[in-house]
Amino acid sequence: MTAQLIDGNALSKKIRADVAGRTQALRARGIQPALAIVLVGSDPASQVYTRHKVNDSTETGLQATLETYPADLSEEKLLARIRELNADPAVHGILVQLPLPKHLNASKVIETIAPAKDVDGFHVASAGALVTGQPGFWPCTPYGCMKMLESIGYDLRGKHAVVIGRSNIVGKPMALMLLQKNATVTICHSGTTDLKAHTRQADVVVAAVGKRNVLTADMVKPGAVVIDVGMNRDEAGKLCGDVDFAGVREVAGWITPVPGGVGPMTRAMLLVNTLEAAERAAG
Numbered sequence: 001m002t003a004q005l006i007d008g009n010a011l012s013k014k015i016r017a018d019v020a021g022r023t024q025a026l027r028a029r030g031i032q033p034a035l036a037i038v039l040v041g042s043d044p045a046s047q048v049y050t051r052h053k054v055n056d057s058t059e060t061g062l063q064a065t066l067e068t069y070p071a072d073l074s075e076e077k078l079l080a081r082i083r084e085l086n087a088d089p090a091v092h093g094i095l096v097q098l099p100l101p102k103h104l105n106a107s108k109v110i111e112t113i114a115p116a117k118d119v120d121g122f123h124v125a126s127a128g129a130l131v132t133g134q135p136g137f138w139p140c141t142p143y144g145c146m147k148m149l150e151s152i153g154y155d156l157r158g159k160h161a162v163v164i165g166r167s168n169i170v171g172k173p174m175a176l177m178l179l180q181k182n183a184t185v186t187i188c189h190s191g192t193t194d195l196k197a198h199t200r201q202a203d204v205v206v207a208a209v210g211k212r213n214v215l216t217a218d219m220v221k222p223g224a225v226v227i228d229v230g231m232n233r234d235e236a237g238k239l240c241g242d243v244d245f246a247g248v249r250e251v252a253g254w255i256t257p258v259p260g261g262v263g264p265m266t267r268a269m270l271l272v273n274t275l276e277a278a279e280r281a282a283g
């Protein structure tokens, strides 16, 4: 059996079209949804990513401004700028691109963003809202993974989901989202003994480690859904995920590719969150 592909490019296109429609409706009410992206330093990858985010936004009718600051920007100045953006009623979403230069305390910076504008979903208040099921913003990557499961009509109730990775921005929120949909959830990590024993039981595996070949065919139950959050490069410099795609696709029922899987969905969910922030502000 060869797994069916969950096409993140195609799904993100649908989501962006929906965002564009809702954005038009807001604009007709005189409200222009707006995202402020803050980039500190000149890391080339971050420059590419933030440019993508601006283009995605503009294409869907959202307004996005990219503010670039020198790498030696003081924390005091960055926090002051965030407070200004918090207070600006024309700005609905604030995204501070990560990683930040080392002299800046990333948690302090994120906690300074007003939770109502935290479209990345990284603020502790957003994390708390996810834990308790209250309205807030969900981190874009796991949120996008949930949309991928939804797109194939997958009912998580009673299913066993295994998340590999426990980061604050992917693994932990992913587990909570799966739990909210009534899956039985296991979180595996670097301290897990016998990872394969867990993944072989799983109906759904989400690989979010940041290392190649974390999940190979022998670790997957036939027919399982495999979601690959990884973003790595192989020895030829080609973008690849955490999953041995060629092997696992022969065993799994569904699989997400890299590129063209979770990445485009992450970007789409940022647009959804920004629009949602503007809709909430509009009442």
Ligand SMILES: Nc1nc(=O)c2c([nH]1)NC[C@@H]1CN(c3ccc(C(=O)N[C@@H](CCC(=O)O)C(=O)O)cc3)C=[N+]21
Pocket: 049, 095, 096, 097, 098, 099, 120, 140, 239, 258, 259, 260, 261, 262, 263, 264, 265, 266, 267
């Ligand atoms: N505050 C903050 N929020 C973020 O969401 C954030 C961040 N900082 N820092 C960096 C990471 C990385 N990230 C990506 C999202 C989508 C793709 C993406 O669309 N990838 C394409 C491939 C792009 C390529 O070819 O390089 C794909 O998988 O198909 C990549 C990377 C968001 N991040």
